[in-house]
């Protein structure tokens with residue numbers, strides 16, 4: 001049904017924050033085309049607009065101007081309710097600080113989005129167990145976030161983002177709070193999900209060594225794309 005085409009198409013994407021008399025152009029006319037199935041890195045100095053771009057694509061914020069199509073849908077035309085459904089059904093989002101519910105177990109945290117989608121308890125259990133096994137946390141299913149390491153918590157967050165099989169996984173500096181060993185674990189996991197499940201992934205990072213994982217890297221500076229190293233191009 002949705003053959004061909006790009007997973008993400010942006011044209012002149014702009015986001016201006018107005019604060020009193022001053023304005024910040026957090027995104028300043030970004031054009032981008034991300035093919036399906038790619039693992040894309042977004043890099044650039046702090047304040048260059050990486051999170052703003054990811055928020056835009058994750059439908060957590062709206063562009064001030066520009067065109068944005070995700071998975072073949074012009075998302076700028078969606079109503080608030082349609083945006084919520086789109087996020088729930090087609091997008092997975094992983095935050096730097098995991099954003100788990102502390103009172104819920106790993107399994108219950110992963111459960112949430114499926115429950116909201118109206119899956120039966122039985123179906124939910126099966127899907128959750130399957131994805132937690134996939135991220136190597138089969139024996140942590142009944143642990144609370146506070147009983148797990150940062151790396152384990154981030155794996156729960158990834159499982160939660162993936163449980164609805166989103167077309168697009170978005171991750172904003174998912175390794176920022178992790179040591180190198182756990183970062184490698186998370187990056188290997190995301191890459192294997194990208195390769196084996198054909199998941200399109202867009203990940204923000206400011207660590208130079210993460211580049212080896214990406215098929216394409218988009219470099220931002222002052223809200224503009226200053227360089228793009230795509231799949232197959234020379235290093």
Ligand SMILES: Nc1ncnc2c1ncn2[C@@H]1O[C@H](COP(=O)(O)OP(=O)(O)O)[C@@H](O)[C@H]1O
Pocket residue numbers: 017019024025026044045046047048049050051052053
């Ligand atoms: N809610 C906001 N209100 C005002 N300015 C903001 C807001 N969010 C981000 N900015 C500004 O937009 C620019 C880009 O921020 P951000 O996308 O968070 O950068 P990065 O993720 O690359 O560090 C920065 O100058 C930042 O101060």
Ligand SMILES: [Mg+2]
Pocket residue numbers: 050051052
């Ligand atoms: Mg950021």
